[in-house]
Amino acid sequence: MRPFAYHRPETVAAAVAQAGGADVMYLAGGTNLVDLMRLGVLTPATLVDVTRVTSATIEQTPGGGLLVGAGVRNSDLTAHPLVRSRYPLLAEALLAGASGQLRNMATVGGNLLQRTRCSYFQDVTKPCNKRDPGSGCPARTGDHRNLAIIEHSEHCVATHPSDMAVALVALGALVHVEGAAGARQVPMPGLHRLPGDDPSRDTVLVPGELITAVELPALPLAARSLYRKARDRASFSFAAVSVAAALQVEQGVVRDCRIALGSVAHVPWRAGRAEDALRGAPATEQEFARAADIELEQARPLPLNGYKVPLARNLIVRALADLAAVR
């Protein structure tokens, strides 16, 4: 591991000021960053520990939503009674991720910014455009069985691995950010980027910007929601494909819905086309399947990951059918 300096500021302003230079990274739970430093994938010269400056509290907003501090641990967020009752899809997504030990360490901010699990990215002896821009993408022609089927590029076919982020794009969460240029709010989807010709950048954040909180909007329909994660190992495994879904049905007709997919793209994927196709349609399995097909028309699977298309389709249909069946 490259030797590094370690700072632990007490205020957001101090943290942002210390993160000014190049080669500086924020450290939260460390469950992803420290792993990648040990592998030599990330070699920051300075770590700014933000666990004292980012809020670890969950507050109700005047508008009926929740403001979740970036320092809230994944295990605390999933256990929060209001998260469980108002946003079951988020509580379930968090619970489906990693292991109990990791969730106790992992923070909301760090979870959003965790890096891809593409094996070439994690091995510094191999080329990878995301880690070493311009070196190439061996996954495209190599092992991409668990990588993207939607909106990948010739430069990168990686997926974003977070479960929590899938729920957050379904909810349309707002990410509160603070940087040298001041504070701003970034809506989800919109935080994460597609790879395009610069896969080295996972998000729209500029270096030194600190996530301070994530705001969950008031969304009554999310009270009837779920998260379903398909994977070979029954726990402690990233998704093959996952779905976060919320459904509001009135007199057999879909009033509103939210659908997002995990592990299909470089970003947590909001299935906007499927949602549009469903609003106003009868709440039947046939319609759910039609909507899923409309969404997945844009899939461009690679030789080894074609299975993700039927898997995503089946997951969407099953999630919606299960939600429709809830009385």
Add this chain to the structure above:
Amino acid sequence: MTAPVTAGRRYAGAALDRVEGLDKVTGRAAYAADHRPADLVHAVAVPATIARGEVVQVDVDAMLKRPGVVAAIWHGNAPRLATSDEELAVLQSRRVAYRGQYVAVVVAETPEDAREAARTLRIEYVAEEHDVILRADHPRAYRPENVNAGHPSDTGQGDPDAALAAAPVVVDEEYGTPAEHNNPMEPHATIADWHGDGLIVHEPSQNVSGLRATLASLFGMPPGHVHVVSPHVGGGFGSKAKTLPHTILAALTAKQVGRPVKLALTRRQLFVATGYRTPTVQRVRLGAEPDGRLIAITHDAVMQSSTLSEFTEQTAVPSRVMYAAPHRRTTHRVVRLDVPTPSWMRAPGECPGMFALESAMDELAIACGVDPVELRVRNEPAAGPESGLPFSSRNLVACLREGARRFGWAGRDPRPGVRRRGRTLIGTGVAASTFPALRAPSSATVRAEPGGRYTVRIAAADIGTGARTVLTQIAADALGTAPAAVTVELGDSALPPAPVAGGSMGTASWGTAVVRACEELAARLEAAGGTVPDGGLEVTADTGREVRAQERYSRHAFGAQFAEVGVDADTGETRVLRLLGVFAAGRVLNPKTARSQFIGGMTMGLSMALLEESIMDGRFGDFLNCDLAQYHIAAHADVRDVQAYWLEEEDPHLNPMGSKGIGEIGIVGTAAAIANAVHHATGVRIRELPIRLDKLVR
């Protein structure tokens, strides 16, 4: 002659707690890496980043300028070793035989400095084209002289080709198993410490006597100058049984720098040079009468090895033992690729081979419309099908019957894909298990003290199996005393030489020596009037002659495994709802530790069936998924209901304990039982492991 069963059996068969259990759960048990001699330096092995070629230059000077760095060693400045075995010739040549092979080592005062130095070490290579992908039709596949454990490569009887051409029912399929890595919980680590011309090695080892001999010959010393210390081993599954490159590297480095050296492998490095199970490509052909009685069996297996040495998994060997058929053939072919050398991983041969054979038997049962349990019963041989030798005992049929009863097999609807619980497809499957009951020569010493205490000394290994505990029970019975009066010392090469903890033969081999030493001691005590002299009394036994003179029998343990699976109709996710095994393995010496071995093996088999696969990248020449987040081993949530039972089996032709090995049989057949259950659930036959959801989702 039948070995007499000596003394009473008060303690053999009792569920004694592990004698070192408390030390382990309280953290008092020191593993190799816990050892910290004074003046210790830390070494990090540097892996090659090409799969084939030569190391031209290593920038040692730049390294030595770094803070804390003590030495950087490569072929250019390494001490010479006395060996012609390329596997052991660490840093002895410029050649790179596989990606990840150690081409240098960096030594520093702290592990952090050593790791950072290793990361930044500049190495210049000349790369050559490499070839790392196993194919059944590989042009360089050849017939090895022998396969692992000394079995002949090919065997045959009758005219299987003609018999298959004429057989009323034929199954002819290809099966595949991927490369798999042992992954014991404790990563490999070595602490090497030279004192004058003697070497002390702390290392988790399944074979301290073997390691001592190899190190001594490499460094040109008498074996007595090497001392291997290995009281506790955190799992091995075969990966700690041979002398491995990192051990040699640590010893060589300690010699060069003149200080004790610690070399602890990372989990990633465990995926390179600690051995692994070769991928296999297997063709099985079964020819049968309409009622399922076999006319012909052929089993042709292709495996890989490295360019350094030939290791051929004995994949088709179980097909020489399992079923009767007049016409038969087994063959093994091996391809030497630019890959690390595969090695022993729990039940080499039987484990992948029985996946193929027992899957094919299930396919035959369906083709004949015969119940899969009944099919196996119908093909039960009267004697070793190839050897013609009588079985010392064989209770496969009893295991199948008892397993079927416990599992609730009777009345099973054979139709695939017709049972549902909600959105889950349900199926059941069965497969047989087998493993040879072997024994190797061993020595052991037992010493009596005047106060009534006894000490057994033997260079055996307890790799987490409970060997120390079982040997304590065996000795207590042979001495007619209580286990509390017996201390067993093992895991140290200074003790009387003993064979490897491998091949499921540890207890049989070591136990025989312990019994013989105890018998002799008891006889001498009796001759001396029953009192122990003031200086104590000590006896050493060596079972070389007894083992070599044992009668010719076909000795094997057998078992039957039953699985119930649920396959999610939407996602293709397979979950094993129930796994039930019944084994016939001679006399079970400690039901507690035995049960752990059986359910541990079955769990590892479940993991193999559904998850485990080391993925080779043909372009780079190495395995890609080299950590436990990517190489999946079954988690608790995957292991729901695993039950192991055994039959009382009296077999007088084994050893004084009447026991067969139980370390490996639990993994044999599990994957086939699960694959057969998946077929029963879904109608989809998975012939290539693991049974991932991408193979089932539609």
